[in-house]
Amino acid sequence: MRLFSLKKLFLTTIVCCGIQFSSYAQQQPEFLEYTNSKWVDSVMQKLSPNERIAQLIMVAAYSNRDSKHKEEILKLIKEQKIGGLIFFQGTAKKQVQLMNDYQLVSEVPLLGAIDAEWGLGMRLDNTISFPYQMALGAIQDDTLLYKMGEEVARQIKRTGLHMNFAPVVDVNNNPNNPVINYRSFGEDKEKVAEKGIAYMKGMQDQKILTSAKHFPGHGDTDTDSHKALPQINHPFSRLDSLEMYPFKKLIDAGIGGVMVAHLNIPALDSSGVPSTLSKKIISGILKEKLGFKGLIVTDAMNMKGVTTGNEPGVVDKKAIIAGNDLLEFTEDVPKAIAEVRKAINQGVISQKDIDEKCRKVLAVKQWVGLHKYEALKTANIDKELNNSYAKYIQQKLVEKSLTVLKNEQEMIPLRRLDTLKIASISIGAEKKTTFQENLGWYTKIDHFQLKNEASASQISAVKEKLKNYNVVIAGLHDHSKYPRNSIQYSNAVLKFIAEIAQNEHTIFSIFKNPYTLNKIDNIEEASVVIEAYQDSELSQQKAAQLIFGGFKADGKLPVSVGDKFKAGDGVETSEKIRFSYTAPEDAGMNADFLQNGIDSLMQQAMDLKAIPGGVVLIAKDEKIVFQKAYGLHKYSDTVKTQASDLFDLASVTKISSALPALMKLHDEGKFSLEDGIDDYLPYFKNSNKADVPFRQIFAHQARFKPWIAFWQNTLRKNGSYKWNTFKKDSSARFPIKISNDMWLHRNYKKKIYKAIKKSPLEEKAEYKYSGLAFYLLPQIVENLSNEDYRTYLNENFYSKLGATTLGYRPTEEFDISRIVPTESDFNFRHEPIHGSVHDEGAIMMDGVSANAGLFSNANDLAKLMQMYLNMGEYGGERYIEETTFKEWTKTQFPENNNRRAIAFDKPNLKYTGPGNNTAKDASAASFGHTGFTGTMVWMDPAKELLFVFLSNRVLPTRDNQRLYSLNTRTQIQQVLYDSIDN
Template sequence: MATLTPDQRVAQLFMVAAYSNKTRIDEDSVSTLIQQYGIGGLIFFQGGPVRQSKLLNRYQSQAKVPLLVAMDAEWGLGMRLDSTTRFPYQMSMGGVRDTQLLYDMGQEIARQFKRTGMHVNFAPVVDVNNNAANPVIGYRSWGENRENVTAKSYQYMKGMQDAGVLAVAKHFPGHGDTDTDSHLALPLIRVDQRRLDTLEIFPFRNLMRRGLGGIMIAHLNIPALDSTGMPSTLSKPIVTGMVKQKMGFEGVVFTDAMNMKGVISKYPPGDADVRALIAGNDVLEFSKNIPLALKMVREAINRKELSQADIDARCRKVLALKQWAGLDHYKPIELKNLYQDLNTSHANYLTHKLSELSVTVLRNQKDLLPLQRLDTLRIATLTIGTRDTTDFQRMAADYATVHHYWLSATATLNELTQMRETLKPYNTLLIGINNLGRLPATNFGVTPETNILLRELTGQKQKVIVSVFGNAYAVAKIRDLERADAVVLAYQESKNAQDVTAEIIFGGISAVGKLPVSVTDRYTNGYGLVTKGGIRLSYGYPEDAGMNPNFELRVDSLMNQALAAKAFPGCEVLVARKGRVVLRKSYGTHSFADSPSQAGKPSRPVLNTDIYDLASVTKVSATLPSLMKLQDEGKFNPDMTMGQLFPEFVGTNKQDLKLRDVLTHQARLKAWIPFWQEYTRPKGFFNRLFGKRPAAATVSAKQPSEMSRRFFRPDSSGRFPLQVADDLWARKDFPNRIHKEIGESPLNEKPGYVYSDLSFIMYPAFVKAASGKPINQFVQDAIYKPLGATTMGYNPTYRFPLARIAPTEYDSLFRHTQLHGTVHDEGASLLGGVSGHAGMFGNANDLAKVVQMYAWNGRYGGQQLIKAETMAEYERCQFCPDNRRALGFDRPANNPSINSAKDASPRSFGHTGYTGTYFWVDPQYDLVVVMLSNRVNPTRRNNKISDLSVRSRLLQTAIEAVKSERPQVESTVPKEE
């Protein structure tokens, strides 16, 4: 203070606007104000975090007194900066009951402020929004109830200030009941002082008493407080008389932006600044003309309209604030890892959780939500207002088979009619109203065409669920919502809001949000229906499930090590705890960059929607659930014999083998039989048969055998219907031949555990005989369709583009081609890709649904798909300690790196697949771990996935991330209704 001249003390009271997305000329103009005039602070607006931090380091290096740095970041840095977290709007969170999360949000926003060198947040908005036509506050307010506004503002304020960032409540004395935007004109508040005192001022007074550090004065004309018509920012009766004297506020008083027309339309720059200081404001934000303002302030002091003593007192207050913010020990912003430090798992968790608790169900006729019996639904999604696939549509597709449609908000009558006809075959419509506006003047973006279409689609036999991704007040503008079967209000169009809406519709989570404002006579403040959740997987972050928030970073490290070692080209990892998917992430590419099959082309990055050959995981994701389902129907039990299941085995050495021994791999069956070797001919035949080799066969590889024309052809036909590979088809009697060879095969001489494929090759024949359906159809109807496991199935190229399927091996021994979309296992390929031991394809999300059904004792989506007692029988170890196996499932080995993890519980179970696939369930930790890879690309000789114990290390990492140290966790298994 003692080092500053009188003029420099005046300059400390000014904050100017700064941007990190403008030109060097703009940046230099701010530098001039810092160096030449010694301004006290900056308020940053648009740009990016790294650019802003570099610029702020420059500005701070030029300042004699460190700069006080602020931002209007009502919903976090993402309100102004790209690549940063955007928390929900305040109105979105107005109905959230858990105010502790708002405190946590304040703490996190403050942490991000400090990481980027900022000290003051012009938030929270404490205006009570009791005017639906408010053009400037609206969704920025917590709502219309003063106690609700106060309670939530306090938690947000306290969270920030406890973490060392000043909170500034705005816009005093209350901007909630206005119909004019103060950016454009001066709003008139037509209420008496008693109303102001009991409603608008109530939150401000409460926060002042509880430690509020800053307040922002609005540009308002309030005759009840100042009859002169002076904007409140320039009103001494309001700023000094009411705020400082009557209310006794001793914190820092900021003006609203001094470039807004609500003030400068009548009082030009310079004059407005002088009047603001005379009124009693401590800091002037966004002054338009600093040189002029400082000159006019000095003249006002000379005229004794202002006193230097008052200026000095305010300057001292600003310096004290800077000291409180740590600027007496100023350090430049560290740029290293800035992006990572801002975008943490904890920040993502908070914003997702707040969205989850916000979304509000307004209508739910006959408890339609959450949707039941997916196998009976024909679902279409229709997005009104955009032509792009939305996050809501993508999340809906993660739950069920859906078909997406789009329509402009201003569609023509012909387009509306055509869309109505297009949607007729569906019995369930998920309609999302997107791209809505924020302003009442635009009807909040709700168009007449939207209302016409909704009227045409509702009230029919179809079930219609309408989701509003926009302002709460938009609900009042959408006619005929009462004709819809369900209505969900998401408040905004963020990814989190859209994802959460889909999760509520499908029962991943419950709807618990409440309206913070009244939007119609029916939908009033506090209204909101509760729906049932936890019947299907939901999606969130480790903290949602009591796991270490750094879990993802640890998995990233593990997978990046595996990729660096070339254990596999790419993979997908999914980890769920308590039914919540806490990690779902893909790594790497479809093929190695130096793979011969790439021919110099860049390989496709792996996506979460990609599909993998599950190899032996087929046994426990297709065959085993089919057998369990048939057991529930009384058609199978593990104490039957192979002779009872397979008539052709009567009279053979397999007739009396008990299925309990077979399913635990101790029935003395051979491990496998290389069937294909009997149906090939010496080298050279392939050329004569096809005339030339496939392009992929130019890859250097040992090719000891080629196809016999008697059994293989390059084209399909009635005699050769079984696809073995691209342009290679097998004779239709191969299943009978293979079954016969299995029946004639010898048994192992010694009893004991030997993992075998042979019985699983046979089970599809039994499933068809017992159910009347081939196994691919039976498991689809009985398991996958009810689960919504849309990618699970055999022969994926019949249903999906090749680009979505991860390639496996270059088969140099049998098929002499790159395997892509056809099954890797040779025996399964001779069966047309449909077998009980291999052939299943799917993505991690859909396999996780099967696995979560196991974890939930056969229940999923509100249906008991497999009886709980059946699941219990199949999951338990049958012959421990001599044989670790359950019925079909694997159990922890003595060496845990083989299949599980050192801390896996004895109750855990799962399975591995030859192509690099894996899942494991640990009931003790309520964990499900899925990993899919194509480690056999380009060759099966790459066994680094096992050498590095990647899968067991993944499971161990997940177990270690579980925070609870209790040996048991509360069960999350859905109960019967």
Template sequence: MSKFPPFLLVVAFLFNLSLEAQNTKPPFLKYTNSKWVDSVMTTLSPDERIAQLIMVAAYSNRGEDHKQEILKLINEQKVGGLIFFQGDPESQVKLMNEYQEASKVPLLGAIDAEWGLGMRLDSTISYPYQMALGAVQEEDLIYELGIEVGRQIRRSGLHLNFAPVVDVNNNPNNPVINYRSFGEDKYNVARKATAYMQGMQDAKLLTTAKHFPGHGDTDTDSHYALPQINHPVVRLDSLELYPFKEVIKAGIGGVMVAHLNIPALDSTGVPSTLSKPIITGLLKEELGFEGLIVTDAMNMKGVTEGNEPGIVDKDAILAGNDLLEFTVEVSKAISEIRKSINQGLISQKEIDSRARKILAVKQWVGLNNYKPVELKNILEEINTPKAVYLKRKLVEASLTVLKNTNNVIPVQELESLRIASVSFGTMERTNFQETLDLYAGITHFNLPADASELMVQTLKDQLQNYDLVISGIHDFSKFPRNNLRLNEDVLQLIKELASKDNSIFAFFKNPYVLNKIDGIEDAAGLVVAYQDNEETQEVAAQLIFGGIGANGKLPVSVGEKFKAGDGLEVEGGIRFSYTLPEAAGMDSEILRTRIDSLMNLAMEMKATPGAQILVARDQKVIFHKAYGSHTYSDTVTVKKDDVYDLASVTKISTSMAALMELYEQGKFKLDGTLADHLPSFRRSNKADIPFYDILTHQARFQPWIPFWKDTFRKNGSYKRKTFKKTPSEDYPIKIKDGMYLHKDYPHKIVKAIKNSPLREKKEYVYSDFFFILAPRVVESRTDLSFTDFLQQNFYKPLGATTVGFNPQLPLYRIVPTENDFLFRQQPIHGTVHDEGAIMLGGVSGHAGLFANSNDLAKLLQMYLNGGNYGGKQYLEEQTLQKFTETTFPNTDNHRALGFDKPHYNEKGESRNTAQDASAASFGHTGFTGIMVWMDPEVDLLYIFLSNRVHPTRDNHKLYSLNTRTEIHQVLYDAIKK
């Protein structure tokens, strides 16, 4: 007896009726009796109507013989459709156009593209497998995927996708569904499948939910044998069938029937594909499905074992299927179905009804007005920037954080950490490790899956020296199956690392495999990325350092370690993310084509041998590229991590950073003077000039003094006691090998600046003088050296490992500058280009800093962020505002305090920036061919590093071509309005 009162049972019954009444019918059904369908049906013979129910396999990579075989089937058997497998888009479209031309009735083109065209076709996009999509929390993103996959498949000339997989994967050992499922939670599976299906169908691509009535709880692959499911009807109805009911309610166009033996639904033991109780009784009558019913491939052993070709196809039709996928012997299939009609096993009327259904689908997808598919630009139109960006969004959204003890993710306090990374399963540097390098100084290790006991012990000993170990567990196989190749010694090391509180693991495998790794659940940080490819490795590394966040939820349970639905939210956006222009509202094509064009012209005209360009918007690095070579004569190509001499950009990257910090500490005042910091200037002509005027270059200082010239006598020889060939306590300053400057010479430089005359008129004249003195000004208010002050307060906590003076790097990573025939008489490579800076030991506030574009960007992005980066407030927002706004707006001086600002001529044309750069923007340029610029109004950062002074400083072509500012303008043109 029911435990519910009678009136509640009546309410429930009426509610169910209401739900059934709300079912959305498949969209093509309205055309089953259309004029076009009627007209086509009148032209078809009875056998041709049968042939409409048959779809044969086609390949675009099998040559002429295969093509002729398909044409023969089209011409002689009049098949209704083709399912395409391996090949490429161009060949597929070309062939499909030829096949359509040969066909009496337009062909229905299908593909099995569960994760997009990349599942089958070369040169196309593979989106994440459905297991990863099951972790995504935004169904809108899955719908967007459906729209995009639908668009791409339609562009490739096809109309039907045998997807999505709607199976609930509740068997971790399932060998055929597994990562192809949205997971084990029936509600999650139903939601994701519905969103994916609706997106594809809204793009006019018919879909089929598979594998009815549910292939998730099997441990047999139906490609090779017939799986058996022994659950009772109650269990099947409540679990396996649930997602199918939901997508049917939502109006899915098709359902694919699996090859399964399900005694509870059909006791005869026949495959479900051939079962009338399952297809007609359950799917059509009980569930009320009126759409297209498709068999799974009719060449699979799950259905062919013990069944003859042709006869098995006939049995599938008798069971209730509308469309036969991958019929092997078409002629025999038609003959056997004809025999069944003659024997009264099925009526011609029923065959005609199914043929009408196929034709209705063809009309719905537009084949009643068929036109050949355009071949031109097909790859570009399939692989659009928007399509590529969607893949990145899905990968990011799938990331699942299962452990984050003490908020170890994102990594903080970089200045206090010695960090190591280990890639398990490979001896090659991984993309994961290369991406980690973008954030901090990291020592990398690799351990193969079959590492010896000695290799494991050696690595274990080495890792003792690090405060944080970030590990990637890799797969590298095409599909994320449940296998684990790591040997016992490697697994033991993983267990030991995970037991410590300084371990973070990124898992690039099927989540079920976590259950095979003892102790992995004890790791302080654990990120599941589901697959192992370039994108998953990049975004996992970005998550660990806070470039992006995560909110994915585990779609399956992992033994007793983790349950479906587990997943911690981690806030991102504290450091750079590295992504695509579309992520920041910019156009990839504009950036790529126009920046490449301008750079190629500059290199062709020998304006510079090469360059690094970095563009970030909204703290997203959306363009980072290296061009050309180190010099015109060598073959060393510029790499993105090579370092450049920043020349005068040193001013805003060292002096201004330090002075703003001291300003906030009350140790540097803008109305103060040099005399307040440097006692020797108290009686000089510069004693009373305020820093407001000094930092805006209107202090009446001389532009510069060629200090190096003062080391020569009139006869061209060096002055006595200026240089020695060997270093010593008195001659410690290295100018070059065999040339060491006296220790007192920097004092002579300071004295020369102090004694230099002032210009008569107070006006803007750019001068290096103060910035040469800036280290001494800073050191007058701190116990640290200028370099240590900068490292401790800025570069180390920022993770800007290459930013610094006198770079201690291999020469092949340092881009050379000028061939100096005036002072050093040699090519300048590895030391500062500026003569004054080298005479100061390579350390100065006006020149001498080296960096690559990525590390320099961290400091500049901090400026752009109002002083914040990586979760740390370095400077106050009001400080940055004060120092970067035009100081004297009502004068001819356009400068800020130390920073450059847009400078316009009488016509309002910018002289030094992109025309569209805002008045709030600021930056600096450098003599060696550098430009950096920040625009807070559009949150845009631009870095251009080059060595235009090679081979000599007389090379002004970079200026005459205006390359830097032309590229700067491209960035504004690429911002989508």
């Protein structure tokens, strides 16, 4: 499915705005136009009086039960001619199979319903759950709820059903409510109505009948009507102006159904009968006072709130007499039909009344399309239900629900990462949480956990460790199935939370029901409080992104929390400053097209042994929309590639190390492209490279030789190494490790410089790629900055960006298991290369060169590249001036048929077909670089598009050229552009 077009989005917005509380005449449910249709008339003529009663009965069906249950349902359909089924637990595929079977034996098509308040995931395994309604109550853009309604409707129809017993429009103004609570949009009656209408409209516009519940309002109860009959003692004026307000508005907006709750409400009916059985409430108020002409449905007729003191069958008769049209979860169908027949014979209710109800049910069936019923196929159903568009809507809803209740001194989004030492602690967890894993995508963070019943010694140990950090991010978790208003932490853990809440620079993310905040001392004193409403994986992911500025928060608290926070509280965070991790649709890309295209090309490359594996990362509009690892570290092992693995970047180092340093130094007036090497390294004066400007050098038309095999200069004629180059053991004179039994002389760098200085020049000043000058750049950076080269890069770029894996000599910081191996070197080192730079010249520079040597995972490399794409800015901080970036990324000598920018590669001046160096749709403004080990980064400002491709194509040997012949990297790059257009 595709993201809505702008036209459709505009129309959708109008629809949603139109349903807000402007004054208009009451809209009648659409299905009512069919009550006297030809199809309904024809069915009515075929139904006996008892069969017309049976059409008002809906029994419970399950798709996770045995054949005995199925036979029971089939028997009810064949013998009792029931009108419908409400499905509960099971799977989508089985539900479709069963519904097909049930429809096959039913003379009148069955109306299928489900409780899908937050989507099919409420009932069916392996289907999508959207946020609970309390989280939705925090969202300020009701258009999203409309879109959710559309998608929920599509999914319900795909599983063979036609009616959703939703939305819940109870105003939850009782924090102790055990049954509504997180299922309510909140305590503001107008917002409850607005959101209920948006959700309802989305579903009904897709021809799914909805049923507002639980009339006349179940929000202010402290009893669960599944277990007993709640009593509400408010006066009529309060009930009329508050509890019934959303129902009135949804009725005015044209809702098709209303579900009546099991409640004892003396102000509406002093007899004490449940509202489901009250003629005063249903016929007197709902139908006559409120003018509702749609389908009136009972809450489940097996709940204790209505069954206590009432026999099955008899209770159903009472519900029909009270004015209900459809009985949900009838327990004794034959008796219910017999009791209603008895009531007709006794004159308590007329056959005409029954016929009118029956016509309503049949009209609904025609409105949803059952008059043209066709069996559904089960093929691909799980994939269709878990579609990319639904996942996108799910993500946006969670993102927009997150509510920042406090943000002292605008602490979030966190800035200046290089100044922060951050710890995260997940409370209520025993292992690293999804929240913590996602925090780690942004910068280095140390993680701790405390379980619900942590001992005093465990708490004390954590407290002591937290003293070493200047930012603490605490996640409060509740891994129960539903976010109820209870708290399970021990008193000791609660005391610990209260203590750290008073510490400056503590950030809390609450993955619990907001009412629980009232049970945590001092939580309102914390520097930052984020309410996430539920403990889902998605909520944890999005909360982490919010803290680091992946998106802006604008959620508002839908309920009051004691004296700590009030309904409507919520601080808007200032701006988006870093990556968010989101669905492709969020950036206008087609997720299915993207994934299918990339997967197939990567699989082709692996099948043909072009690469053993790799990582592909795609970002658009500063949103990472695709990050996936493929294959293995090596063809011969079982170590799977992970997205967090570090790769040898090879020549991508050229644009990722000294280049940003020189741009910064250029901004400071310390470096000029018009100067030559000799201006910064006097050693090169009087050489053939003196006075050659860096503009020409970086554009690769300075006549420099492409490369020098420095290691070959260490060999004698007999093939042994010269005595002053290598030793088998390290020492003060031979400290540079080449391999386990090769240690290079400490001054060998001078010989490399000498070889570069003396190398001859090419005859013509034309484009010829050369890496020679890049060996010299670290020294130039050190001379200009008066700092160690690696320190300068870390302090000015990598640490600030939070690019913690981006750097030289990775084994100094990371376990070798995280580093992907490269070539088995049979020429120089005579061993497999793993953890050290592949390039021979770079390893002879002690692994630190601007020619090669950097390692990184895709995520951290993308941060630097996104800074480039942003023309020098990322994380709310400017690194390099925009004018500098624009100059350095433009083609320098096109008149000389040279496509190159300043060190950056550019698309060929003319597209050369399938073997082109970039995708055909890459814009002329795009820039990037490739690496010998099989890497590629490319940025396109015209589309705000970033592409990172990491692989180790040189394994086992550099002679493997298949990645080039397949042109895998640029073919994948083209998929990105195509996914925008599809």
